[in-house]
Amino acid sequence: MFKNEEMEINLGPQHPSTHGVLRVKLRLDGETVTHCEPIIGYLHRGVEKICEDKTFFQGQVWTDRMDYVAAISNNLGWAESIEKLFGIEVPRRARYIRTMLTELNRISSHLLWLGTHALDIGAMTVFLYAFREREQILDLFEAFCGARLTTTAFRIGGLREDLPPGFLKQAQAFQDRFLACVDEYETLLTENRIWKKRTVGVAPISAEDCIAYGVTGPVLRAAGVAFDIRKAFPYAAYDEMEFDVPTATAADTYARYQVRVEEMRQSHRIVQQCIDKLPEGPVMAKLPKVLKSEVGEVYHAIEAPKGELGYYLVGEKGSGNPYRFHVRAPSFVNLQALPKMTEGKLLADVIAAIGTLDVVLGEVDR
Amino acid sequence: MENLLISLAQNLFPIFGLLAVGGAALMVASRQAVHSVLGFLFAMLCVAGCFLTLEAEFLGIAQLLVYAGGIVVLFLFVVMLVELTKYKEKDIFQKQTKVALLAVAGGLLVVGGALRNALFGPAAKEALTLRPEITNGAVLGNAQAVSRGLFADFLLPFEILSIILLVALVGAVVLAKTERV
């Protein structure tokens, strides 16, 4: 009569802490998770297939809508992989501006992660602090391209327009404030004993497992592997930037928190270098009106805020659209590790694990 | 209005008593285990009320704290989790009317006998007289009375009882453990 009965429960697709429409099927013994199965596809729009029907210029609009938290990173990946396919050389000023915007986007993505992750764990105030600064970044995006979220920021071969007047001043104003803000988040969390209790040792995944699952980004770096595509295979203007790749060894939620917070500081550093060293010159390469591809394939990966974002494109002779388009989405790959990280742990740890993986469902489902 | 209040106040003991019996009846009669526990809780609260009307406030509050606040919560907890949905368990718990009737009849005999002795037996007069002077006027409030009883007059039985409870506790833990392995 008193045998343990397991309860099956659906965490999501409508749940405050699944960051979108993720559904996690859990089997619970009390509150201990005995089985965890992420179920995805609620936001599937077929971006990859759609892009095969769009011209190279049009496709970028769809990349905005994958990882909508870091749309500019997606834009960069798309633009650069097509430039790689066609062998287009991007002007140096454009590469600098791209780098700057992408790094700002990394900060805004990490801010959203920090806010929601803290909110999931119950610290409500960090969320609004983080959004305060994110707002400033989105204002910068708006000044640059008119959109705040779905930016479609770049053009193949460079930028549509140069920076608007006053942009650098606005960016500098943000730069001057931001480090103090990061310190402020840290005063709320880093040494907070409850925060540590909820994150230290929670949802661990070793470096070997990360590599076996293909997990990249801050999760991998928090396991001690200093793999960052910006360093390993530099793109945009990263080869001219000075920055460190923060790593940690504990491989738990707290380590990932530390890594991401440090990454924000490093991104701040990169943005500052971009502002200071911004070269003069054109922002657009000379391009034909219509891009017609040859047969060829290209895989181009960038370091998105969530991890390795790879675009695989196959060209078809004489066609204006890609023949095949595939995205290696970091959220999708990282999400695989969720059962590994949570089975045998408590329900509250599942929430922390989803938060620390920093998945965006638009990118998982595409 | 005031008269009604006063007459209510004067008869609180029978009122609480009847309510307690009602709660107990609900506990026995309801088919839902959770309803039963809530009936039990109600009975416990009313018994605490009875204690209060008898000016045994400490006992009343102890009743609330220990039974209503602690033990019944655990009952409710267990019953909530172990829902009696399966047939076999229903058979065990809800089809024992005959046995239950027998047991109740036996219990009635014993209690009735005891009551008859107390009310009409040779010692009835002695048993039914309240004798506050038994405490020698040494105690002031009923917390003191209870503690004097527990820690002075009946210390040995009290300690023995706690050991028995401890044994029961350990036994329960052992039983629960073997179930799992």
Place this chain on the structure above:
Amino acid sequence: METLASLLHTSPATAWMAVKVLMAFGLIMGIAPPLTWAERRGSAMIQDRIGPNRAALFGKIRILGLVQALADGVKFFFKEDLVPPHANKRLFWLAPLLAFVPAMLGFAVIPMGRSFLSGGTEYHLSLLDPGNGMGMLFPMAVGAMAVYGILVAAWSSNNKWAILGGMRASAQMVSYEVGLSLAVIAIFMVTGGYDPHEIVKAQQGTFLGVLPNWYVFRQPFGFLVFFVCMFAEANRLPFDFAEGESEIVAGFHIEYGSMKFALIGLAEYGHILGASALITTMYLGGWGIPFVADHGQIPVIVTFLVFLTKVIALCLVFIWVRWTLPRFRYDQLMNLGWKKLLPISMANLLYFAYRMRG
């Protein structure tokens, strides 16, 4: 008092009782809406935003958003009172009441001001007169009842999240109650009684010459335990496991709406108020003014205001903590309760017992 009593055709005692009941109930119900306001505006202040300020009476009177509380009340009244089809209807109705009543009852023994003489009789500003034999045990006992509201709500909703919330609530309760009781016993022991009036009286004057003679200074560790446990008892962050918005959605009250939800919400604020009043009485000198040893000449209303100030200040601490700290995991509260709070309060008790020997 006599005139009021004769106007109402009752005895002074009954009239005074009626006044006190109205006062205690009115105090709770009167403070709860401003408390929700303070919670929102306070959280807005903490979080660097504005908070609700749009609701207006007649399109004009905003009073810093205080009208929002009124608008919420109206909204709760007019919302559809939905009972989910798979719920156990009777218990679903009962649960908000079970949650609400204990939250209100806890106030009954708390003295809210100095006792005073009028027409030869002594009047006390607590619902139950001193020497009733229940004393501070009463709010403890009633506080323990509060878990029934949560458990019954959880079970009757017939929802898995709600059940998880109920499980957490009961697991939570067993983990802090023991430490709490031991901390309280140390106070009873030092005071030599458990009557709130005695406890308040015992805290008048000065301690070590520079501090008020409050138990918070005399028994800081006991205070620590009690304070933490009060957060757990009020189901507030960092211990709001039964609700656990981001984990188990809303826990035990996931299925509740309209006035039933409002009752549960009011119960939460009632618990905050009750907990604040308890802390005030036990550790912060109750209605006593710091450093004053003899309150005989101080007007009753002043002592009442002192009490109120302390309670409201503590309520604001509850709000402040909620918007600052993350949530524990519920097994961590058990660890905290059994491995930290219990030993601390046990040591506290033993220390004071040792000091009182012979």
